[in-house]
Amino acid sequence: MSQQLAAYRALQREIADLAEKQHRMEQNQELAREIEFEQKLKALVAESGLSKAQVISILIPDGKQTPAATGTRKPRKTKTYKNPHTGEVIETKGGNHKGLKVWKDKHGADVVNSWVV
Numbered sequence: 001m002s003q004q005l006a007a008y009r010a011l012q013r014e015i016a017d018l019a020e021k022q023h024r025m026e027q028n029q030e031l032a033r034e035i036e037f038e039q040k041l042k043a044l045v046a047e048s049g050l051s052k053a054q055v056i057s058i059l060i061p062d063g064k065q066t067p068a069a070t071g072t073r074k075p076r077k078t079k080t081y082k083n084p085h086t087g088e089v090i091e092t093k094g095g096n097h098k099g100l101k102v103w104k105d106k107h108g109a110d111v112v113n114s115w116v117v
Helices: 003-026 029-048 052-059 098-107 109-113
Strands: 079-082 089-092
Touching (some): 003 029, 029 052
């Protein structure tokens, strides 16, 4: 069997598997309810002539959106590490501090993490 024919047969099997998965998903009542809700919601938004942002502002009147919806995340807390051997102090919000990496290479991450003040 040629390489092209083998690839074609593999693609056919993959398509059949995907069609079976799709059929099983279509039988799921919860998914059917979600699809129906989405279709009704889109039709209602289109019928009202409002934009998605306007609909959201109606549903969330005080403008408080979840962090995922606004695209921002909660700021990290500053951690202070104090080396008991040298007395040196490092303050960082993340783990990519140069000096902190040197300490972790020399003493091990678990040991350095125990130095948090």
